[in-house]
Amino acid sequence: MNEATLKEARILMVDDDVNSTCLMTNFLHRIGYGQLRSINDSTHTFEAIEAFAPDLILLDLAMPNISGFQVLEALRADRQGENQIPVLVLTGDDSAKNKRRALAAGATDLLVKPFDTSEVSMRIRNLLQAHFLRLEIQEQNRVLEDRVRERTRELEGALENLRATQRQLLQQERLSAFGEMAGGVVHDFSNSLMSIIGYSEMLITNAKARADEATALEYLRIINTAGRDGAHVVSRLRDFYRPRGAADLLEPLDLNEIVTQSIALAKPRGAKREREKTVSFRTDFKGEVMAAGIGAELREVLTNLIFNALDAIPGAGIITLRTFTQRGSAIVEVTDTGAGMSAEVRERCLEPFFTTKGDQGTGLGLAMVFGIIKRHQGALEIESEPGKGATFRIQLPACAQGVATPSGNVLAIVPRAEAA
Numbered sequence: 079m080n081e082a083t084l085k086e087a088r089i090l091m092v093d094d095d096v097n098s099t100c101l102m103t104n105f106l107h108r109i110g111y112g113q114l115r116s117i118n119d120s121t122h123t124f125e126a127i128e129a130f131a132p133d134l135i136l137l138d139l140a141m142p143n144i145s146g147f148q149v150l151e152a153l154r155a156d157r158q159g160e161n162q163i164p165v166l167v168l169t170g171d172d173s174a175k176n177k178r179r180a181l182a183a184g185a186t187d188l189l190v191k192p193f194d195t196s197e198v199s200m201r202i203r204n205l206l207q208a209h210f211l212r213l214e215i216q217e218q219n220r221v222l223e224d225r226v227r228e229r230t231r232e233l234e235g236a237l238e239n240l241r242a243t244q245r246q247l248l249q250q251e252r253l254s255a256f257g258e259m260a261g262g263v264v265h266d267f268s269n270s271l272m273s274i275i276g277y278s279e280m281l282i283t284n285a286k287a288r289a290d291e292a293t294a295l296e297y298l299r300i301i302n303t304a305g306r307d308g309a310h311v312v313s314r315l316r317d318f319y320r321p322r323g324a325a326d327l328l329e330p331l332d333l334n335e336i337v338t339q340s341i342a343l344a345k346p347r348g349a350k351r352e353r354e355k356t357v358s359f360r361t362d363f364k365g366e367v368m369a370a371g372i373g374a375e376l377r378e379v380l381t382n383l384i385f386n387a388l389d390a391i392p393g394a395g396i397i398t399l400r401t402f403t404q405r406g407s408a409i410v411e412v413t414d415t416g417a418g419m420s421a422e423v424r425e426r427c428l429e430p431f432f433t434t435k436g437d438q439g440t441g442l443g444l445a446m447v448f449g450i451i452k453r454h455q456g457a458l459e460i461e462s463e464p465g466k467g468a469t470f471r472i473q474l475p476a477c478a479q480g481v482a483t484p485s486g487n488v489l490a491i492v493p494r495a496e497a498a
């Protein structure tokens with residue numbers, strides 16, 4: 079703190095004794111203080127404080143009307159905490175009780191008359207220095223608080239922007255997931271249509287098949303299953319934002335039956351090749367294999383795998399569907415003797431839109447397969463090498479038995495320990 083600033087300080091003297099204030103004024107002038115004011119009637123103290131805004135008050139205690147103690151108490155009540163003006167009490171009464179009372183009432187410091195001038199000058203200097211330092215700190219705090227407020231506002235703005243971006247991203251992700259799923263639905267739905275069209279065409283064009291009631295009924299059953307599966311596929315669109323609900327309860331399914339149905343559903347596409355005896359289907363069932371699942375979805379999985387196998391077999395080949403139970407899991411394998419996959423294709427084949435078939439492929443079949451297996455809490459393993467065919471192994475929670483619910487549904491019971 080420089081000397082000039084200190085000597086700019088405003089000092090207010092309150093003392094009923096005119097002599098005292100004159101002496102003090104002269105003294106203060108002499109040691110360099112220029113801004114001085116004195117009042118001898120203590121009733122005007124607060125007006126003077128208001129008008130003069132002192133940095134220091136020199137206060138007498140024994141005064142008529144309003145005593146120095148009353149001034150101190152009023153000052154303290156008026157300015158709580160902040161903006162306290164230091165008060166140096168000048169008193170003729172040097173009793174300990176008097177001093178204590180003054181300090182308790184809020185005096186910053188106290189001097190007993192008669193004074194030693196150099197002591198007065200030092201005390202005034204100390205009080206002013208402390209006062210100015212405090213003001214400076216207060217000012218700095220204010221600046222800091224403003225800065226913090228401003229930064230907080232900026233951060234809040236940035237946070238809001240971030241949230242908006244996140245919302246947008248989520249929306250975009252949902253849209254693209256929805257697009258993918260819609261693509262998958264179209265893909266699987268056209269698989270169902272293909273079965274319906276294929277078998278109905280056989281009935282239309284083949285009078286012998288029509289005449290044989292058993293064959294006709296079999297074809298109609300397949301058409302019926304394909305139609306129902308198609309409806310299930312479409313319901314996935316509606317269910318997009320809805321988690322699996324009560325209507326999707328897993329049923330106990332005979333996997334051998336699902337495999338047989340899937341081969342029948344996929345056959346129209348393989349029919350021509352089978353007729354030319356280039357591709358044959360084989361099944362390998364090791365006893366009854368029961369899994370917990372949704373029939374329509376598992377048929378979708380298997381027909382997709384069969385179509386891929388057909389695509390992978392350029393000339394003659396075999397497609398084998400095998401089922402068995404292993405350590406509490408129901409397993410279905412689809413193996414073909416086709417072209418197989420390179421390591422890169424094997425790694426990427428589950429990605430939506432990944433296809434090596436150019437315009438002929440959609441790249442959605444395996445993505446749907448994977449999604450369905452995941453929703454069944456199952457697992458998918460792929461074994462394949464170029465030139466050595468491929469095996470897709472699906473592992474599903476096996477189910478011990480089914481129970482009927484009050485609504486007439488049948489729930490699959492998955493043994494807990496084994497399902498893990």
Ligand SMILES: Nc1ncnc2c1ncn2[C@@H]1O[C@H](COP(=O)(O)OP(=O)(O)O)[C@@H](O)[C@H]1O
Pocket residue numbers: 386387390414416417418419423427428432433434435438439440441442443444445467468
């Ligand atoms: N059984 C298989 N043998 C060889 N490659 C396969 C087989 N199944 C799938 N793939 C590879 O995985 C890719 C992705 O399959 P998929 O998701 O069904 O899409 P798409 O059949 O429309 O190409 C195929 O393009 C193919 O390269």
Ligand SMILES: [Mg+2]
Pocket residue numbers: 382385386441442443444
């Ligand atoms: Mg495919």
